Structure formats: structure tokens, C-alpha cells
Amino acid sequence: MKAKLATDGFAPLLKTPLPGPKSRAILERDRKVISPAYTRGYPLVIDRGEGSYVWDPDGNKFLDFTAGVAVNALGHAHPEIVKAIAEQAGRFVHMAGTDFYYEVMAAFAEKLCATVPGDSPKQCFLTNSGTEAIEAAIKLARYVTRRPRMIAFFGCFHGRSMGSLSLTASKAVQRRHFSPLLGDVSHAPYGDLEFIEKVLFKRTTPPEDVAAIFVEPVQGEGGYNVAPPGFLEGLRRICDEHGILLVVDEIQTGLGRTGKWWAVEHSGVTPDILCCAKPVGGGLPLGAMISRAGLQKWPSGAHANTFGGNPLACAAGLKTIELIEGGLLANAERMGRLLATKLQALAIRFDGIAPPHGLGLLQAVDVLKKPGVFDTERRNRIVDAAFRKGLLLLGCGEGAIRFLPALNVEKGHIDAAADVLGAVLGTP
Numbered sequence: 001m002k003a004k005l006a007t008d009g010f011a012p013l014l015k016t017p018l019p020g021p022k023s024r025a026i027l028e029r030d031r032k033v034i035s036p037a038y039t040r041g042y043p044l045v046i047d048r049g050e051g052s053y054v055w056d057p058d059g060n061k062f063l064d065f066t067a068g069v070a071v072n073a074l075g076h077a078h079p080e081i082v083k084a085i086a087e088q089a090g091r092f093v094h095m096a097g098t099d100f101y102y103e104v105m106a107a108f109a110e111k112l113c114a115t116v117p118g119d120s121p122k123q124c125f126l127t128n129s130g131t132e133a134i135e136a137a138i139k140l141a142r143y144v145t146r147r148p149r150m151i152a153f154f155g156c157f158h159g160r161s162m163g164s165l166s167l168t169a170s171k172a173v174q175r176r177h178f179s180p181l182l183g184d185v186s187h188a189p190y191g192d193l194e195f196i197e198k199v200l201f202k203r204t205t206p207p208e209d210v211a212a213i214f215v216e217p218v219q220g221e222g223g224y225n226v227a228p229p230g231f232l233e234g235l236r237r238i239c240d241e242h243g244i245l246l247v248v249d250e251i252q253t254g255l256g257r258t259g260k261w262w263a264v265e266h267s268g269v270t271p272d273i274l275c276c277a278k279p280v281g282g283g284l285p286l287g288a289m290i291s292r293a294g295l296q297k298w299p300s301g302a303h304a305n306t307f308g309g310n311p312l313a314c315a316a317g318l319k320t321i322e323l324i325e326g327g328l329l330a331n332a333e334r335m336g337r338l339l340a341t342k343l344q345a346l347a348i349r350f351d352g353i354a355p356p357h358g359l360g361l362l363q364a365v366d367v368l369k370k371p372g373v374f375d376t377e378r379r380n381r382i383v384d385a386a387f388r389k390g391l392l393l394l395g396c397g398e399g400a401i402r403f404l405p406a407l408n409v410e411k412g413h414i415d416a417a418a419d420v421l422g423a424v425l426g427t428p
């Protein structure tokens, strides 16, 4: 008789070869009508989800360590979020917050703004996505400073619309054939304050022309690079010295994922503008560009959108923040430590797997050919092998595998994920 494992109830459960017949039929229909531009790495078709699990139409049960790319902070189909959406849908689905008022928009914004660091009162501009939050920050920064230029960092990802793409410097494929972009963006190596002061300011980018510096506290798509000690503090100093706005992109790192509401809090720095999206709408499209109230000196009509602050998304987002308040920051911190410890042990066991890097439940390991040289193809094969054993993962950067389970993840889920990793990290 097979011994019962501690992870048995938590482990993925596969019933068919992947993809199964029902999944294959959907993949075939999808291929005909959906743009090939999307970045799907393996053929997972989702039928339904619950907590940290998703099922495909063939009845296969997968353990989800992607959280829908850092969106599903409470996992799938959390009953209280489902209820909040249903209740709001029964009252009204849309009325355009750009032209009218409704309480759930104010209630969500009050709750969200209260989580953001800094003593002064905050105001937010609500969007439907991360890239729109960045666009709003670009426009506000230019509007209030009357300066044209921006600084961002190599490896950064701020979105794919033309303004945010002008900042993004993560992968060439994201920019190829899309020029001309905004011309007034300069890039510096992530973590290199001297480059900004001694090279950019002296040679190409006079500080008095710079409206804003955009930075991720942990570079997400760029490979989960955590800001080196002193970097964000140094940016704050540079911005203060030159009247530049510091814009922190917390679209992937925010709302509790790192064990604090916002990853920038690990440094103690107060940004001028904080951009967020992904988890803030509880799975529905919602983002925000948040600043101290005094900064938003732009008149009615200077910026607006039809769907930003959609009532369903605000209701789901409000419930999400309330649920996170109920102890999930501490869980993210505790489970993040457990996850990092497990990944550390696996890195010792397997050649070419580097120790984990990240904060809280935002962790990654690099797959390396040799020190400093990423093995992109092997990384992709490992992520695919994990899928074939029922663990959903995503890559990031050139050779990293990222781990971003829901914030309410339990020890059993992490043990079960580590079991699968133990079986696939040896993939050549």
C-alpha cells in the first residue's frame, strides 16, 4: 500500500494526458480567432477555480502558483468577493465614474488611499489596467512639473501602451517595430544612482528637464530583481534635490504581496505617485494612480476614461482590501519565508538552480548555465514540466521562474508545490 503523504489533499490531481480532449478542442477554436501576440507558454485551459486550485474542462486539478499573474490575491472564486460582485451587479453594473458619482467608488478609493504610505491625504485616479495607471502618472507628472523628460531603468516593465512602453525596457520583443515612442525617456541600470547623477544628468538628461523617475521596488517582468539597499532612498534624495517626482510602480508588487501593503514600505521611502492595478480589483479590471491630494492640480477634463472605477471592480476591490486586512499581510510574510526556505533547499539539490530572490510571496529562482548566464530554454522546459505535473508557474526575465501564490496560501500548498518542483527541477 502506498504511504499517505502530508501533501496528499493539497497535491494537484491529473486524470488525462495534457492537454485533455476537451481542452484541445478549445485550444483549436482559440487559435483561429485569438491574436497570436499573447504570451501563453503552455496549453492550460481553465474551466473553474477555487482558492489555490483551478480545474480544466477535462477534470484535471492544478495548483496555481501564478495567481492569474499576481491578480487573484484571495485565490479563485472567494465566496465573499463573488457575493460583493453579485450584489453590486444586482444594483447597477455601470454608470461612468468620469461623469457621475456612486458611493462604492468613493468607498473603495478611501480604503485604497488609506493603505498608501505618507502622512498627507491622498487622491486617486482610477483606471482599468496597470498601463493606464502609468499613463496617468506620465500625464500628471508632465502637467504639474511642466517638464518633458522621464527616467526609467533597464529591466523595467511598466506596460505596453505607447507612453508606458516608452518606459518599459525589459525585452526587445515588447518594443520591436513600435517606434517612434515618447522620445524623452532615459534609462539607467537598476540600482545605479551614480549613473543618473554622473552620466545622465551631466550628458543627456538635465535634471531640471526631468518630470519623474519611474521605478519598480522589485522589478517584476524583468526577473524579480529586488531594489538593492539604499537605492529607493537614493532616488528619493535625487528627486528632492531636483524637484523631480518619484513614481513607484507597484502594479505587480502591491497590495500585500510582499508582506506589506506596498513593497516600497520595506525601504521607508514615501513616493510622490504610486501606481497599482492587478490585485486591487479583486480579479476585475481596476487600477489606480495615487498621489498626495495637493499634487493633483489638474482641472476637470484634463484626464478621464469611461470604465475606470467600474462599480463591480470597486466592490470587489473593497472586499479584497477588507479581507487582506484580516491577517493576510502576516500570512504573506510567514508563507513567503516558508516558500523561500523550500526554494533554498531545492537550489542546493539541483545544479543550475540559484537561491531564491524576492520579498514575501513574490519569489523567483534563476535557472543558470553558469554563474551570471541564464538558461532560458531550460527554464521554459522546467515551467512546462511543472504544468505537466499539475503545478502552474510562470517565467520572468531571461531565466527566472516566479512563484506568486495567493496571499491566503497555506503550508500544505507550499509543501505540495515543493514536491512537484523536486520532481521537475532536474529537467535538463
Ligand code: PLP
Residues within 6 Å of the ligand: 128, 129, 130, 131, 132, 134, 157, 158, 159, 160, 216, 220, 221, 249, 250, 251, 252, 253, 277, 278
Ligand atoms: N507595471 C508592472 C510592474 C507590471 O507587472 C505590469 C503588468 O505585468 C504593468 C505595469 C502593466 O499592467 P497591465 O498589464 O495591467 O497593463
